[in-house]
Amino acid sequence: MGRPRVVIAGAGFGGLTCARGLKDAPVDVLLVDRNNYHLFTPLLYQVASALLEPSEIARPVRQLIRPLPNADFLQASITGVDFKGRRLLTDRDSIGYDYLVLATGAQSDSFGNASVAEHGLGLKDLDEGLALRNRILSRFEESRWTRDPERRRALLSFAVVGGGPTGVEMAGAISELIRLVLRKDYRQLDINEVRVVLIEAAPHVLGAFVPSLREAARRSLERKGIEVMLDAKVDSVTDSSVRLGGGQEVAAGTVIWTAGVKGSDVGKATGVQLVRQSRIKVDGTLQVPGHPVVFVIGDLAGASDGTAMLPMLIPVAMQAGRHVAASISDMVANGGARAFRYKDPGIMATIGRNSAVAQLGWVHMSGFLGWLMWLGVHLVNVISFRSRIVVLVNWAWDYIFFDRPVRLIVRARP
Amino acid sequence: MGRPRVVIAGAGFGGLTCARGLKDAPVDVLLVDRNNYHLFTPLLYQVASALLEPSEIARPVRQLIRPLPNADFLQASITGVDFKGRRLLTDRDSIGYDYLVLATGAQSDSFGNASVAEHGLGLKDLDEGLALRNRILSRFEESRWTRDPERRRALLSFAVVGGGPTGVEMAGAISELIRLVLRKDYRQLDINEVRVVLIEAAPHVLGAFVPSLREAARRSLERKGIEVMLDAKVDSVTDSSVRLGGGQEVAAGTVIWTAGVKGSDVGKATGVQLVRQSRIKVDGTLQVPGHPVVFVIGDLAGASDGTAMLPMLIPVAMQAGRHVAASISDMVANGGARAFRYKDPGIMATIGRNSAVAQLGWVHMSGFLGWLMWLGVHLVNVISFRSRIVVLVNWAWDYIFFDRPVRLIVRARP
Numbered sequence: 156m157g158r159p160r161v162v163i164a165g166a167g168f169g170g171l172t173c174a175r176g177l178k179d180a181p182v183d184v185l186l187v188d189r190n191n192y193h194l195f196t197p198l199l200y201q202v203a204s205a206l207l208e209p210s211e212i213a214r215p216v217r218q219l220i221r222p223l224p225n226a227d228f229l230q231a232s233i234t235g236v237d238f239k240g241r242r243l244l245t246d247r248d249s250i251g252y253d254y255l256v257l258a259t260g261a262q263s264d265s266f267g268n269a270s271v272a273e274h275g276l277g278l279k280d281l282d283e284g285l286a287l288r289n290r291i292l293s294r295f296e297e298s299r300w301t302r303d304p305e306r307r308r309a310l311l312s313f314a315v316v317g318g319g320p321t322g323v324e325m326a327g328a329i330s331e332l333i334r335l336v337l338r339k340d341y342r343q344l345d346i347n348e349v350r351v352v353l354i355e356a357a358p359h360v361l362g363a364f365v366p367s368l369r370e371a372a373r374r375s376l377e378r379k380g381i382e383v384m385l386d387a388k389v390d391s392v393t394d395s396s397v398r399l400g401g402g403q404e405v406a407a408g409t410v411i412w413t414a415g416v417k418g419s420d421v422g423k424a425t426g427v428q429l430v431r432q433s434r435i436k437v438d439g440t441l442q443v444p445g446h447p448v449v450f451v452i453g454d455l456a457g458a459s460d461g462t463a464m465l466p467m468l469i470p471v472a473m474q475a476g477r478h479v480a481a482s483i484s485d486m487v488a489n490g491g492a493r494a495f496r497y498k499d500p501g502i503m504a505t506i507g508r509n510s511a512v513a514q515l516g517w518v519h520m521s522g523f524l525g526w527l528m529w530l531g532v533h534l535v536n537v538i539s540f541r542s543r544i545v546v547l548v549n550w551a552w553d554y555i556f557f558d559r560p561v562r563l564i565v566r567a568r569p
Numbered sequence: 570m571g572r573p574r575v576v577i578a579g580a581g582f583g584g585l586t587c588a589r590g591l592k593d594a595p596v597d598v599l600l601v602d603r604n605n606y607h608l609f610t611p612l613l614y615q616v617a618s619a620l621l622e623p624s625e626i627a628r629p630v631r632q633l634i635r636p637l638p639n640a641d642f643l644q645a646s647i648t649g650v651d652f653k654g655r656r657l658l659t660d661r662d663s664i665g666y667d668y669l670v671l672a673t674g675a676q677s678d679s680f681g682n683a684s685v686a687e688h689g690l691g692l693k694d695l696d697e698g699l700a701l702r703n704r705i706l707s708r709f710e711e712s713r714w715t716r717d718p719e720r721r722r723a724l725l726s727f728a729v730v731g732g733g734p735t736g737v738e739m740a741g742a743i744s745e746l747i748r749l750v751l752r753k754d755y756r757q758l759d760i761n762e763v764r765v766v767l768i769e770a771a772p773h774v775l776g777a778f779v780p781s782l783r784e785a786a787r788r789s790l791e792r793k794g795i796e797v798m799l800d801a802k803v804d805s806v807t808d809s810s811v812r813l814g815g816g817q818e819v820a821a822g823t824v825i826w827t828a829g830v831k832g833s834d835v836g837k838a839t840g841v842q843l844v845r846q847s848r849i850k851v852d853g854t855l856q857v858p859g860h861p862v863v864f865v866i867g868d869l870a871g872a873s874d875g876t877a878m879l880p881m882l883i884p885v886a887m888q889a890g891r892h893v894a895a896s897i898s899d900m901v902a903n904g905g906a907r908a909f910r911y912k913d914p915g916i917m918a919t920i921g922r923n924s925a926v927a928q929l930g931w932v933h934m935s936g937f938l939g940w941l942m943w944l945g946v947h948l949v950n951v952i953s954f955r956s957r958i959v960v961l962v963n964w965a966w967d968y969i970f971f972d973r974p975v976r977l978i979v980r981a982r983p
Contacts, residue, residue: 191976191978192978215976217754218801218972221753229713229714236634248714271656282979282980282982285981296605300643311696334770340631541962543976545963558632560956562605562623562629562632563623564604564605565980566696567696
């Protein structure tokens with residue numbers, strides 16, 4: 156008789172925290188992820204904007220689970236769940252489980268708009284971040300040698316769709332990459348030809364923040380040369396433009412889509428009931444109704460705090476991971492799962508150098524002070540001591556010399 | 570009347586040095602390269618073995634030419650030369666020149682062996698380095714979950730073909746990656762199942778070195794757990810093995826091909842006369858016979874020192890770049906091109922931690938002393954102050970903690 160096996164699908168913040176929480180439990184843990192690394196997603200936009208390298212924000216899962224004597228890892232893509240036979244189905248193998256934790260996160264959602272799916276670039280994983288970096292740099296190279304002025308305008312125009320934290324951070328990072336770094340690389344560049352546009356359907360950016368911080372963020376974006384278009388809905392996207400609901404056409408050879416996010420396709424593949432944003436319906440205990448040994452945590456979980464769905468944020472995923480680890484430990488000892496309550500530690504977003512907004516309970520910060528706060532929190536949380544040194548070197552280098560070292564168009568040969 | 574235009578094809582060590590040498594000449598310089606970066610090739614094997622990131626050994630060409638007021642850059646692939654019309658043909662545009670410098674380097678040569686071309690992995694550029702890293706790490710992930718013992722043996726066997734510096738360095742780096750780092754990631758791994766084989770057709774490795782250093786390198790390789798097979802010619806390669814000339818079959822799910830190198834395809838595309846290794850035939854002045862405004866430098870140049878062809882080494886390319894820049898400056902001032910003479914500064918190769926061989930004139934070093942020499946030379950020559958810091962952090966981290974931070978299987982989404 157072996158020990159109960161806990162299979163955790165997804166090695167993000169939720170899955171990894173759950174595995175760590177089961178370190179001393181009398182169970183065997185198997186983490187499954189399609190990538191062999193855990194990703195520190197808050198800095199993904201810095202990979203896309205040529206400041207950081209993958210290894211500075213990602214770490215091999217196998218290295219992270221070395222201190223967990225009861226954990227192992229399988230790199231595989233999840234294709235479904237056989238709830239009756241208690242097996243997780245993958246492209247590599249099917250894996251029996253006694254407890255299953257689904258933590259595969261979220262992905263870009265184009266809301267069924269085929270033109271967005273074809274021409275929009277997402278920013279949800281490392282492969283997308285690198286593709287976006289290659290695209291931005293290639294557009295500049297092409298613009299240098301394009302004689303058609305209309306084509307050149309499109310190549311030098313960048314549209315970010317979605318005014319949430321990802322959109323705001325990406326818009327700020329692109330604008331600074333162009334104005335502070337690339338400008339020096341392209342002597343003939345007329346900076347007035349460059350355009351960075353942030354398109355948001357709501358009447359304000361950063362909807363999760365209080366109005367004063369939203370306004371501070373908008374002003375900061377505009378000071379950094381970004382055109383903020385509010386109340387603007389995207390109708391369609393082409394190779395060289397974005398068409399808005401009102402018929403207006405915005406030239407853009409690069410369209411970054413951060414407006415829509417939904418639970419990962421694994422949710423749909425399980426066949427269980429989904430709620431808003433394709434997230435899996437769960438009980439207050441984060442169990443799937445009717446499947447007491449199956450839990451869902453993180454962005455994929457359609458968990459509610461009683462009034463609204465919990466946001467897709469790292470603290471939610473980590474707290475849920477810890478909570479479910481405790482529930483499983485209790486269940487193994489013949490106890491039961493307990494209700495999950497989310498404790499909000501606050502939210503923050505940066506708009507680029509010297510500027511960020513932070514909302515921590517009653518404490519609201521913006522500008523330089525908010526930025527120092529943002530720097531500290533992210534540097535402390537980045538995933539290893541080595542990355543902390545290297546990230547700090549790169550940040551300081553960029554801050555002092557206005558230089559981004561990773562302006563390389565690179566792709567692994569297929 | 571504009572100034573004479575010098576077009577330099579290739580932004581490697583030869584092309585870049587030549588552009589720098591023309592900084593103060595009354596000419597306009599255009600560098601053309603298919604990549605937007607200059608690559609510090611001596612450390613490419615450390616990218617392939619999960620120790621360094623691309624930005625630590627590559628730098629944007631546009632950044633490197635910022636101090637050159639008369640230089641510009643075009644990212645394009647070269648398709649040929651119209652010698653009569655004096656135009657360099659590329660996939661993006663055709664470019665008129667008054668002087669042309671061909672410096673597109675070398676590429677892997679499978680000697681027309683289709684099985685090598687299909688299954689062998691080269692290590693001549695960054696895309697190949699990243700592909701090789703992904704392959705090594707993926708083979709280990711697959712081996713963990715493969716039940717067929719024969720398949721697992723192939724997945725855990727790595728063959729490096731070619732006992733030159735690249736082959737020796739890569740074999741040492743893979744062996745240490747496995748024995749010192751991955752071993753800790755795979756608890757169940759039986760290290761006796763792992764095999765790293767270095768296959769060389771000659772009766773010794775490192776043929777360019779004196780016999781005592783060749784012998785020191787061979788002993789060092791074997792101490793690091795590498796099987797060195799000498800007098801062994803590769804007949805064919807499959808997905809899971811290498812077949813040798815004598816009929817012997819060596820299991821290997823990963824075959825790294827460093828045995829053959831030839832001048833880049835640009836040489837063939839020009840239609841001029843080629844000599845051994847598909848290098849372009851040149852005069853003692855590095856001019857193409859019959860084309861006095863066309864020079865060839867670096868690995869692509871079939872230059873001779875009177876008795877033998879010059880080796881494909883960075884110092885040759887840099888000295889030739891400097892020499893041709895001076896010749897062009899003289900020709901613009903109505904002088905003529907002078908004969909090129911190579912001054913050999915010495916050669917070195919490392920076999921992994923604490924071990925390298927260096928042959929600098931009459932000074933021969935091996936072991937730890939050679940390794941310190943190797944470290945110093947490479948750290949000083951790595952391409953920027955920032956990379957020097959980051960490379961040093963990574964080297965120290967690896968040396969002290971036996972850890973390679975870049976064990977990530979990543980590819981930019983196409």
